[in-house]
Every structure is written in C-alpha cells, then in structure tokens.
Amino acid sequence: MEEAGSGRCGVLKVVVARGWNLAVRDFTSSDPYVIVRIADMTAKTKVINSCLNPVWNEEMAFSMKEPVGVIKFEVFDWDRFKYDDKMGHAFLDLLPVAAATKLRRALRLTVGETKLRKVAPDADNCLLSDSFVTYADGEVALDARLRLRNVESGELFVTVKWIEADNAK
Template identity: 35%
Template sequence: MEELLGLLRIHVNRGVNLAVRNVRTSDPYIIFGMGNQSLKTEVIDRDVNPVWDEDLTLSIRDLEMPIQLTVYDCDRFSSRFNMDDEMGDAEFDINTFIEDLRMDYTDFPDGTILAKQQPSRQNCLAEASTVILREGKDLQTFASD
C-alpha cells in the first residue's frame, strides 16, 4: 500500500447554468475520483444552479494521480437501470497545489492569481480555471456553462 502523503480538502460551492436533463431542470450531484477513491456530493433536486456548500476530503498517495470531477443528473425514474446522465467532467492535477505549498506568499496580496488552467479536450472546462490566493490558502475555481 502506498504511503499517505497528505489530505486534500475540496470545498464544493455551487454549479452555474448546468445542463437540463429532465424536461425543464436537473437533479445534479458531483463525483470526485482519484485512483480507487470516490466521493459524492448530495443530490440537489430540481436545480440547474445548485448550491452544495460541502467539504470533501481525498487522501493523497500519488502526486502524479489526477483528480476527476464528473457532474451527473440523478435519474430517479430509471434507477432500476442505474443510468444517471453525465452532464460534464473535468480533470485537474494537484501538482500546482504542491508547488504552491512550497512558495512563501506572505508578501502577496489576497486575490493574487497563482495559476490558470485553460480549457482543452483533456479537461472539458467551459472557461479557464484559476488558482487564487485567498486568506493565505490556494483556492481553485471552476466555471461551467
């Protein structure tokens, strides 16, 4: 078994203008995966602008292992087939955060952009994702349309 290198806390804030998968709305939830770990947020009923405000924690055992994020629509009527609709996905590396931990940001002002991830076929981001310094901590934001 690989050695535990640390823990990564993920704060899931909200979704904005998510895809409609059930006539007029969706019942979204997010699954975060890293290696054999999988974490799921709460299902938010009938909302394409959901607010989760949840904290999830991943165990980091391999710095090269990317984190996958997949947004699903919970399809309650086809639960016998277990076929929730995928609404979107993204993948990100934790190396940016590890590099940032090694930096001394005491003289940097709050709100400093530390890194940007541009949309590509590999990450399926709708817009650039930024890593921002907030109250001495790295905060990565994802936008989705």
C-alpha cells in the first residue's frame, strides 16, 4: 500500500515473454526462471521444467515516479537439492523509454499508434536487433530481443511498457 503523497507518477510493466536457445544446466535441459530487478524492486517468473525455449508471458508491474534506471534480467536453472545454476543475465536501460515519454508529452499524443524512437544494438546494451519505442493506447512500449551475457547461449524476448498516472485515470 502506498502512502499518500508518495508521488507515484506511473507504472512500469515488464513482460517476460520467452527465452530461446537457453543453456543446458541439467544433463540435457534446464528448468529456467527469470528474476527481474529494477531499483530496489524484484519480481520472478514461474519455473518452466525441462525447457530450453520457455514461454513465460508473465507481466510484472512496478510503481515508479518516472521510467529511469536499468532493468536487470537474471536467468537461473531451478534445482531441487542444490543452489540454482546461473544461466546468464541481460539488462535494458530505460533511457529511451523516458525520452520517448517526454516526446509523447511534447507531441501531445493521446490516440493512435506512433513510433517514437529507434534503439539500435551497441556495445553498451544487450539488444540483438533494432527495437522501437512506440506509443499506443496510453502506453509507451519497447519490445526488445536481448542476448544473455556470461553464458554460452541464450536470448530473452521482453516488452517494457510505461503507463503514466494521468493515462491510468
């Protein structure tokens, strides 16, 4: 429960859609799940047993003042009798989402769908291909295909949506 006057200005929704070509950690497969971290908040997907191409399609919501910071995705293999094995991590900077949100306000967009910004893969991000920040139905959204780091293989497909409090009314 939020306190009155906490200044909540929106909700960041993170959809962990699926993984692809994840690393093997249990003989021939893995039991993957994803931990999503932003600021001091954490959420976790369910475990998908014996699968290297899992489909989670799980949405997590984080209340924030504005879309700033970096979202970290950590993939693990669940193990019953020992520590869970790391299966790589990826991150996504929210700067393009914040910039697109300001652009949406400046353009006074309220209806329709508009591509606001292109985000290209580079050495400072985990993107595998060009992504676009779009505005539609009151949400600024970024679909991203991320390469997992510190692991032999694996990709994550995620969507990040920013919904401002004024659009939630």
